[in-house]
Amino acid sequence: MTYPENLRYTKEHEWVAVDGDTGTVGITFHAQKELGDIVYVDLPKAGSAVEAGKTFGSVESVKAVSDIYSPVTGEVVEVNSLLADSPEKLNEDPHGDAWLVKIKLSNPGELGGLMNAGDYTAYLGE
Amino acid sequence: MPKSLGKIRPHLTQDEQLLFEMSSPGKKGYQLPELDVPAVDAAAALGAGNVRAGIEDFPEVSEVEVIRHFTRLSTWNYGIDLGLFPLGSCTMKYNPRINEAVARTEGLAWAHPYQPEELSQGAMEIAAVLEQHLGEIFGMDAVTLQPAAGAHGEYTGIMLVRAYLAAQGNPRKKVLVPDSAHGTNPATASIAGYEVETLKSNEQGMVDPAVLAAAVNEDVAALMVTNPNTVGVFEENIVQIAGILHEKGAQIYMDGANLNALVGLARPGDFGVDVLHSNLHKTFSTPHGGGGPGAGAVGVKKHLEPFLPVPRLKRIGEMWSWDYDRPQSIGRVRAFYGNFGVLVRALAYMQAHGGPGLKNATIDALLNANYIRARLEEHYQIAYNAKSMHECVFSDERQEKQGVRTGDIAKRLIDYGFHPYTVSFPMIVHGALMIEPTETEPKQELDAFCDAMIAIAKEIEANPELVKTAPHMTRTSRVDEVTAARKPRVRWTR
Numbered sequence: 001m002t003y004p005e006n007l008r009y010t011k012e013h014e015w016v017a018v019d020g021d022t023g024t025v026g027i028t029f030h031a032q033k034e035l036g037d038i039v040y041v042d043l044p045k046a047g048s049a050v051e052a053g054k055t056f057g058s059v060e061s062v063k064a065v066s067d068i069y070s071p072v073t074g075e076v077v078e079v080n081s082l083l084a085d086s087p088e089k090l091n092e093d094p095h096g097d098a099w100l101v102k103i104k105l106s107n108p109g110e111l112g113g114l115m116n117a118g119d120y121t122a123y124l125g126e
Numbered sequence: 127m128p129k130s131l132g133k134i135r136p137h138l139t140q141d142e143q144l145l146f147e148m149s150s151p152g153k154k155g156y157q158l159p160e161l162d163v164p165a166v167d168a169a170a171a172l173g174a175g176n177v178r179a180g181i182e183d184f185p186e187v188s189e190v191e192v193i194r195h196f197t198r199l200s201t202w203n204y205g206i207d208l209g210l211f212p213l214g215s216c217t218m219k220y221n222p223r224i225n226e227a228v229a230r231t232e233g234l235a236w237a238h239p240y241q242p243e244e245l246s247q248g249a250m251e252i253a254a255v256l257e258q259h260l261g262e263i264f265g266m267d268a269v270t271l272q273p274a275a276g277a278h279g280e281y282t283g284i285m286l287v288r289a290y291l292a293a294q295g296n297p298r299k300k301v302l303v304p305d306s307a308h309g310t311n312p313a314t315a316s317i318a319g320y321e322v323e324t325l326k327s328n329e330q331g332m333v334d335p336a337v338l339a340a341a342v343n344e345d346v347a348a349l350m351v352t353n354p355n356t357v358g359v360f361e362e363n364i365v366q367i368a369g370i371l372h373e374k375g376a377q378i379y380m381d382g383a384n385l386n387a388l389v390g391l392a393r394p395g396d397f398g399v400d401v402l403h404s405n406l407h408k409t410f411s412t413p414h415g416g417g418g419p420g421a422g423a424v425g426v427k428k429h430l431e432p433f434l435p436v437p438r439l440k441r442i443g444e445m446w447s448w449d450y451d452r453p454q455s456i457g458r459v460r461a462f463y464g465n466f467g468v469l470v471r472a473l474a475y476m477q478a479h480g481g482p483g484l485k486n487a488t489i490d491a492l493l494n495a496n497y498i499r500a501r502l503e504e505h506y507q508i509a510y511n512a513k514s515m516h517e518c519v520f521s522d523e524r525q526e527k528q529g530v531r532t533g534d535i536a537k538r539l540i541d542y543g544f545h546p547y548t549v550s551f552p553m554i555v556h557g558a559l560m561i562e563p564t565e566t567e568p569k570q571e572l573d574a575f576c577d578a579m580i581a582i583a584k585e586i587e588a589n590p591e592l593v594k595t596a597p598h599m600t601r602t603s604r605v606d607e608v609t610a611a612r613k614p615r616v617r618w619t620r
Contacts, residue, residue, distance in 0.1 A: 037608040037611075037612075039608065039611035039612045040611070060611075062608055063550050064550070065309070087612060088608075088612060
């Protein structure tokens with residue numbers, strides 16, 4: 001698996017793609033592979049506040065329920081409605097169509113603490 | 127013989143239709159007498175909106191069909207009375223029949239919670255003696271029997287911590303939970319209004335005192351620790367762990383899910399625990415295969431006693447009485463006095479064993495788990511090298527090389543006539559196989575299980591496909607659990 005260069009990654013296996021002051025957040029290919037078949041995604045409502053390093057939702061697979069940690073601090077401006085009826089998209093396209101939420105960043109400086117694709121690949125190899 | 131006549135044995139093993147499918151219009155299992163009062167128009171009496179003409183697809187079957195349907199289904203069960211139930215973390219020990227006889231004693235089975243105290247002295251005495259015994263086993267100063275099961279006990283325990291800290295002026299913000307914990311621990315902390323912080327286990331599967339020390343500060347209310355933990359390993363630094371928390375004014379909560387490894391050998395109160403729960407239905411042997419009822423007794427040290435749920439037992443002269451005048455109590459956590467029938471069975475179990483007997487049971491539980499570990503270690507990868515207590519946890523990493531995972535091995539085990547072990551838990555183990563035999567298994571049964579596990583390991587080497595497509599001997603094999611979870615159909619439709 002090659003991890004996209006335009007994303008930033010967390011140790012908890014989330015990614016964020018930044019466009020202007022908005023970050024699109026998802027879980028990584030590795031995360032969905034470890035979770036197995038995903039059956040339900042619990043996401044916050046638009047307008048809720050999220051904090052970097054804190055949970056904002058959960059992903060339920062056949063195996064387990066796992067928290068999702070936000071890579072960034074800010075306000076949720078959009079939630080991916082695709083996942084309510086088609087949670088399997090998260091297994092199929094975790095870095096693309098199956099993004100989770102868009103967050104208006106209140107502290108873009110946090111991005112510096114995240115891993116790039118190379119670091120993340122090395123982290124997975126450890 | 128034509129298949130339609132091959133009835134004698136196949137009748138019991140043929141697939142069973144749903145009652146809906148057996149239904150045929152007009153069949154019924156009752157007869158009503160002729161109406162001997164004037165008929166009332168239900169729609170006129172109740173309003174047309176409250177009356178329905180019929181129930182769509184309501185099954186119509188005769189009495190004998192219902193009886194046979196459920197009796198046949200009951201023969202499909204696997205239970206502890208049939209064989210080993212190695213479900214790790216669940217302590218599926220045999221439940222002695224004497225417990226049932228005692229719980230069915232007329233005065234106990236028919237006791238009503240609204241009976242006056244003077245007519246309930248026997249039941250109250252049972253609760254009082256059980257509290258004393260549990261206090262002794264736990265090494266704690268006081269015990270409540272109210273919580274209905276384990277997770278409820280956890281919730282009660284953490285609410286006691288919250289009340290205690292709040293009484294000192296600050297309930298604090300966080301509860302620490304190791305990454306090996308049962309999911310109920312973080313759920314409990316969260317429901318009790320705490321933020322959950324996960325602690326990474328060390329390479330032996332234990333809480334790392336250095337990691338803990340770095341995480342504990344004035345915001346931490348408690349650590350929830352299971353001992354032995356979910357990889358079946360005793361937290362050997364537990365005294366140091368308790369010290370680290372107490373130094374910062376935090377409490378140590380012990381999840382007693384694995385108390386079966388400690389009874390009579392070590393007391394949580396002696397190694398610094400402030401509050402714990404015990405699943406009486408597990409350690410003290412009451413049937414829980416069908417999901418309960420359970421009992422989650424909670425033991426506390428003296429400083430938490432004022433906060434215990436009301437009512438508390440109180441001795442007035444020669445009589446037991448219920449004390450509701452406990453101003454610092456967190457209040458009731460359950461109607462009446464707990465799942466009394468389970469409490470009676472637990473006490474019967476303790477008294478039948480006596481102290482030395484309970485200790486022997488614990489030693490046998492440790493011996494059985496270690497016997498399985500010793501026999502299987504050559505064929506399956508043990509998850510952590512630290513000594514096993516009452517259960518042993520393997521990883522499927524050797525079998526994964528053939529494309530076979532823990533869930534496949536569990537399904538193949540069904541073909542060998544055993545209930546599967548616990549699959550894929552704890553999460554910190556790669557493809558966990560969690561096996562807890564308990565003390566009640568004879569050596570022959572343990573050997574039959576180990577032989578089956580070893581045979582499966584060899585099958586995986588020779589023919590992994592056989593295991594990946596198991597079970598082969600059951601009425602249905604692999605069901606589509608993914609679609610069932612993604613698009614659940616909770617109502618039968620034709």
